Amino acid sequence: MSQGNAEFAEFFAASWDPCLRAVAASTGSMTLAEDQVAEAFARAWASWHKVSHHPAPRAWVVRTALNAGASAWHRRSKETALASQDIAAADSQGTGLDTAVFTALRRLPARQREVIVLRVFLDLDIDTTARQLGIAPGTVRAHLSRAMTALRGELVPATITETGR
Amino acid sequence: MNQDEHPDDSALTAELVDSLAEVAVPERPPLAAITGRGRVHRRRRLAGLAGTGAAALIVLALGLAGVFGAAPGGTGTIQTAAFTLTSYTNGTVSLTLSQLFDPVALQRALARHGIRALVKIGSYCSSSPAAPSPIRLGVLPGASPVPAGTHRRATPGLGNGQGIWQTVTLPVKPSQLAPMVDPISMVINPAAMPSGTELFIGYFDLVQTVVVNLIYTGSHTCSNTQQPPGPP
Numbered sequence: 193m194s195q196g197n198a199e200f201a202e203f204f205a206a207s208w209d210p211c212l213r214a215v216a217a218s219t220g221s222m223t224l225a226e227d228q229v230a231e232a233f234a235r236a237w238a239s240w241h242k243v244s245h246h247p248a249p250r251a252w253v254v255r256t257a258l259n260a261g262a263s264a265w266h267r268r269s270k271e272t273a274l275a276s277q278d279i280a281a282a283d284s285q286g287t288g289l290d291t292a293v294f295t296a297l298r299r300l301p302a303r304q305r306e307v308i309v310l311r312v313f314l315d316l317d318i319d320t321t322a323r324q325l326g327i328a329p330g331t332v333r334a335h336l337s338r339a340m341t342a343l344r345g346e347l348v349p350a351t352i353t354e355t356g357r
Numbered sequence: 358m359n360q361d362e363h364p365d366d367s368a369l370t371a372e373l374v375d376s377l378a379e380v381a382v383p384e385r386p387p388l389a390a391i392t393g394r395g396r397v398h399r400r401r402r403l404a405g406l407a408g409t410g411a412a413a414l415i416v417l418a419l420g421l422a423g424v425f426g427a428a429p430g431g432t433g434t435i436q437t438a439a440f441t442l443t444s445y446t447n448g449t450v451s452l453t454l455s456q457l458f459d460p461v462a463l464q465r466a467l468a469r470h471g472i473r474a475l476v477k478i479g480s481y482c483s484s485s486p487a488a489p490s491p492i493r494l495g496v497l498p499g500a501s502p503v504p505a506g507t508h509r510r511a512t513p514g515l516g517n518g519q520g521i522w523q524t525v526t527l528p529v530k531p532s533q534l535a536p537m538v539d540p541i542s543m544v545i546n547p548a549a550m551p552s553g554t555e556l557f558i559g560y561f562d563l564v565q566t567v568v569v570n571l572i573y574t575g576s577h578t579c580s581n582t583q584q585p586p587g588p589p
Binding site: 201294 | 366369370372374376379380381382383388390391392393394395396397398399561582
């Protein structure tokens with residue numbers, strides 16, 4: 193195994209689970225996420241000379257997976273897309289994706305959700321998140337703030353109610 | 358998280374992270390399955406084959422099929438791993454981008470084919486007032502603007518979905534070009550370029566989009582960005 197292949201193998205082993213979780217959390221479907229993430233890793237391998245020098249290779253994989261999903265979504269007919277939504281709802285059962293947290297997350301606008309995925313789930317800093325999304329750091333902060341406010345609105349009251357009993 | 362954020366954010370962030378950690382994931386696929394799939398991408402890139410139906414979308418969007426068919430024999434070709442430039446006796450030049458390219462090398466090669474160009478990666482250049490549309494002038498024969506909404510889905514977050522004014526945005530979807538998997542082709546007619554203008558070719562990795570436009574040589578500005586701006 194060449195050095196590049198060995199590096200990729202190490203990256204793949206260490207990054208598969210977190211990348212898949214992040215994409216699944218965003219899409220709501222483990223089945224779809226699994227295919228999208230596999231495709232993203234395949235593309236990462238095909239261009240490992242470039243991806244290995246990326247400042248945040250996991251973010252590259254997640255963004256590529258999410259973009260591939262958006263593209264696939266676009267290609268589908270409306271009927272198929274609606275069917276896929278049903279599949280997504282069904283295959284979230286029992287994976288942990290059917291919790292209030294992920295339900296609330298998927299209610300966010302796509303850009304806010306992407307910020308949460310990169311900033312919170314992949315733990316990128318604001319500047320790296322901004323570079324990944326091609327937007328200004330201030331815009332990342334704004335999206336993050338709005339997303340957290342929305343999530344707080346959905347999640348924190350329930351927590352307070354529970355602890356207040 | 359910083360001091361500007363809501364005091365509940367730390368707890369909320371922890372809750373999000375904890376929830377994510379609890380998500381059950383299926384077993385990782387064998388590495389060989391991933392590299393096998395990756396080899397398909399490499400082969401497509403190296404062979405320059407349009408291996409997916411979606412790749413045909415690029416050709417359709419540019420309307421190039423007839424142009425290539427009508428082009429006379431090539432008179433000179435520069436071929437690198439990243440791009441191929443071929444001059445034709447009718448004065449047009451075909452450019453095929455097959456992988457992430459060296460902008461300086463491409464710019465020099467274009468100059469050798471008589472095309473004044475500014476090639477950038479991750480930087481958008483424009484003139485104010487804007488130079489004439491390269492499509493209307495016939496600088497990019499056979500090309501047509503991307504229909505409204507085409508790149509909205511292809512490149513999420515790119516803009517308002519109305520197309521980029523006076524530019525040709527190849528609707529390169531991530532499935533085709535992430536990173537730069539399938540080749541992109543265009544025909545350039547340098548004779549149609551007005552005096553004092555040059556061709557701007559920009560590649561934006563994040564949104565995997567190639568933008569082609571005219572700019573004024575002596576009056577343009579460039580700004581680093583990972584995605585081209587929306588229409589003015």
